[in-house]
Amino acid sequence: MAAAREAFAQGSKALEKTKLKxxxxxxxxxxxxxxxHPMGFYARHGLEVEVIKTAGWAVIRDKSLNxxxxxxxxxxxxxxxxSLGVGSNPIPWTMPAVENINGQAIxxxxxxxxxRDPKQWKGFKFAVxxxxxxxxxxxxxxxxxxxxxxxxxxxxxxxxxxxxxxxxRADNIDGFLAPDPVNQRTVYDGVGFIxxxxxxxxxxxxxxxxxxxxxFVEAMPNTFRALLKAIIDATAYASKAENRKxxxxxxxxxxxxxxxxxxxxxxxxxxxxxxLGKVQRVPDRIDFAPFPWxxxxxxxxxxxxxxxxxxxxxxxxxxxxQVFLATDAAKAMQEMGLAPPDxxxxxxxxxxxxxxxxxxxxxxNSFDIRKT
Amino acid sequence: xxxxxxxxWAVIVSLAILxxxxxxxxxxxxxxxxxxxMDSEYAKLMGATATTGQSAMPGPGQVGHKLWEHLxxxxxxxxxxxxxxxxxxxxxxxxxxxxxxxAVTLALPLGFAIGMSPLVxxxxxxxxxxxxxxxxLAWMPLALYTIKDSGLSAIFVIFICSVWPMxxxxxxxxxxxxxxxxNVARTLEVGRFRLAFxxxxxxxxxxxxxxxxxxxxxxxxxxxxxxxLVGGTGIGYFVWNEWNNIxxxxxxxxxxxxGVVGMxxxxxxxxxxxxxxxxx
Numbered sequence: 001m002a003a004a005r006e007a008f009a010q011g012s013k014a015l016e017k018t019k020l021k022x023x024x025x026x027x028x029x030x031x032x033x034x035x036x037h038p039m040g041f042y043a044r045h046g047l048e049v050e051v052i053k054t055a056g057w058a059v060i061r062d063k064s065l066n067x068x069x070x071x072x073x074x075x076x077x078x079x080x081x082x083s084l085g086v087g088s089n090p091i092p093w094t095m096p097a098v099e100n101i102n103g104q105a106i107x108x109x110x111x112x113x114x115x116r117d118p119k120q121w122k123g124f125k126f127a128v129x130x131x132x133x134x135x136x137x138x139x140x141x142x143x144x145x146x147x148x149x150x151x152x153x154x155x156x157x158x159x160x161x162x163x164x165x166x167x168x169r170a171d172n173i174d175g176f177l178a179p180d181p182v183n184q185r186t187v188y189d190g191v192g193f194i195x196x197x198x199x200x201x202x203x204x205x206x207x208x209x210x211x212x213x214x215x216f217v218e219a220m221p222n223t224f225r226a227l228l229k230a231i232i233d234a235t236a237y238a239s240k241a242e243n244r245k246x247x248x249x250x251x252x253x254x255x256x257x258x259x260x261x262x263x264x265x266x267x268x269x270x271x272x273x274x275x276l277g278k279v280q281r282v283p284d285r286i287d288f289a290p291f292p293w294x295x296x297x298x299x300x301x302x303x304x305x306x307x308x309x310x311x312x313x314x315x316x317x318x319x320x321x322q323v324f325l326a327t328d329a330a331k332a333m334q335e336m337g338l339a340p341p342d343x344x345x346x347x348x349x350x351x352x353x354x355x356x357x358x359x360x361x362x363x364x365n366s367f368d369i370r371k372t
Numbered sequence: 373x374x375x376x377x378x379x380x381w382a383v384i385v386s387l388a389i390l391x392x393x394x395x396x397x398x399x400x401x402x403x404x405x406x407x408x409x410m411d412s413e414y415a416k417l418m419g420a421t422a423t424t425g426q427s428a429m430p431g432p433g434q435v436g437h438k439l440w441e442h443l444x445x446x447x448x449x450x451x452x453x454x455x456x457x458x459x460x461x462x463x464x465x466x467x468x469x470x471x472x473x474x475a476v477t478l479a480l481p482l483g484f485a486i487g488m489s490p491l492v493x494x495x496x497x498x499x500x501x502x503x504x505x506x507x508x509l510a511w512m513p514l515a516l517y518t519i520k521d522s523g524l525s526a527i528f529v530i531f532i533c534s535v536w537p538m539x540x541x542x543x544x545x546x547x548x549x550x551x552x553x554x555n556v557a558r559t560l561e562v563g564r565f566r567l568a569f570x571x572x573x574x575x576x577x578x579x580x581x582x583x584x585x586x587x588x589x590x591x592x593x594x595x596x597x598x599x600x601l602v603g604g605t606g607i608g609y610f611v612w613n614e615w616n617n618i619x620x621x622x623x624x625x626x627x628x629x630x631g632v633v634g635m636x637x638x639x640x641x642x643x644x645x646x647x648x649x650x651x652x
Contacts, residue, residue, distance in 0.1 A: 162616035190422030255454035273417035
């Protein structure tokens with residue numbers, strides 16, 4: 001009955017398709033995408049969504065390109081890379097919403113307990129989840145700010161999150177900048193400790209993205225709108241601290257993250273064991289904010305340029321505005337009674353250094369350590 | 373020692389090896405004594421390995437307990453990402469049989485043709501030799517990219533990896549049928565078609581069956597790798613999902629299940645092979 005009323009209320013805006021498949025990687029960054037299933041956010045917007053756990057970023061990209069998924073959880077640099085044709089054929093891709101901000105960490109093996117200064121890390125082997133990830137760019141940024149050239153002084157390899165703990169235990173790597181629950185799971189199993197949270201590098205950095213092909217956005221505008229609203233709805237719910245325990249219990253089971261509840265709870269509530277014998281309390285360890293700032297896309301593009309992933313001139317603003325659908329997100333947020341920001345560009349401070357989105361090339365050239 | 377006594381002895385020795393293995397396993401996974409001292413609030417946030425010094429490797433008791441859970445409830449379905457081990461094995465078997473069936477329908481006639489003609493045999497040999505040793509993991513990205521469907525890609529990879537032993541063995545079996553038999557057939561003016569089915573096929577059948585038996589083992593090896601990569605369903609996905617949760621207990625159970633199913637597949641084809649062998 002409720003569903004019928006919903007359909008009636010939508011009237012002319014009938015959904016083109018109600019049964020959707022959305023892919024996700026089992027990490028806490030995907031919290032809104034995952035929880036929207038057990039907690040009924042998709043159903044509330046008239047959609048019957050199957051959330052499908054996927055083995056890795058390359059697979060989620062290929063399954064999205066193959067249209068096996070209608071939409072998917074991706075790392076926020078991926079829609080940019082796919083649209084630019086970096087690491088795959090260029091296909092117009094979009095990022096209608098950010099999933100989470102903050103929520104990552106640098107974790108090191110227990111044996112490096114006394115090497116807390118990055119200058120002591122020469123020769124280390126690090127893992128990041130994917131080449132086109134905020135993790136890669138943040139780790140490189142952090143190392144470079146401490147005088148370590150990430151291409152010469154250390155090794156950085158792409159390792160799927162589930163394999164990171166096993167690799168750290170086996171001494172194949174010294175540490176990683178990884179999404180949770182990987183960091184917390186490493187601590188939980190007594191293998192490593194949390195060196196710093198990613199918010200200490202850039203407080204409020206974007207991480208994962210809700211993404212869809214431009215084809216889907218244009219061919220099924222009503223379905224897309226409903227799906228985006230469900231995601232924004234879930235994101236708003238997840239951003240409230242008092243809901244976090246309930247969410248942790250909803251997404252920890254085998255069908256979703258497949259992790260002990262206490263591990264997920266430590267990530268979401270920010271009251272966690274750091275692996276060094278202390279209980280830390282950082283309520284904004286991870287947060288959820290859907291607005292896809294164009295300036296975030298520009299920052300990501302500057303780092304792709306900095307590390308040689310894209311060569312030649314880049315029209316930063318054009319790419320950012322094509323891929324990050326700020327207008328759609330703002331409209332959906334307004335319709336739901338949330339307040340979107342007035343502008344889509346903002347300045348950031350990353351490790352104390354200012355980023356001005358209007359001068360991206362000058363920003364790239366301001367770094368001594370870079371690949372270009 | 374009579375043959376019956378030998379069989380009985382083998383069973384006893386097998387059981388003794390199993391018992392010794394379980395005993396070592398049990399002793400090897402005992403608690404390593406209490407872990408480092410930590411306050412109670414911190415300890416609550418940590419896992420058993422860090423707090424109680426419990427071995428990260430589960431003991432035989434834990435695995436047995438979990439195995440019982442799986443065996444008593446093999447077909448539960450808690451949504452697309454969490455299904456019972458019986459359902460997962462069924463998905464894997466269906467994929468393996470589909471890929472294998474395609475491989476059989478292609479390898480047997482083609483192998484026959486290759487075996488009948490020394491020219492074709494030598495011309496195709498370099499291609500077969502290059503394609504044969506390629507790992508399923510190497511095929512998978514290419515398959516995903518070109519076929520654009522992960523389910524079909526998995527079946528394709530099983531096909532491409534399991535086709536070669538059958539193809540080679542069929543060709544070899546056909547090429548090495550005893551000359552005398554062919555000569556006798558020729559003297560009797562047997563037609564080409566009849567020659568193939570009444571003389572060559574029965575003569576080459578044991579070699580062909582050996583190839584099919586190697587192929588099914590390879591297909592079963594491949595499925596785990598393929599499903600770990602594309603995910604979704606199947607025993608390979610189960611392994612990946614439990615790895616994600618670092619649940620060694622479930623990984624051991626998966627390994628056991630993969631071994632048992634592989635053995636059943638092999639034994640089944642072994643029986644068929646025995647039906648077509650003939651005394652020289």
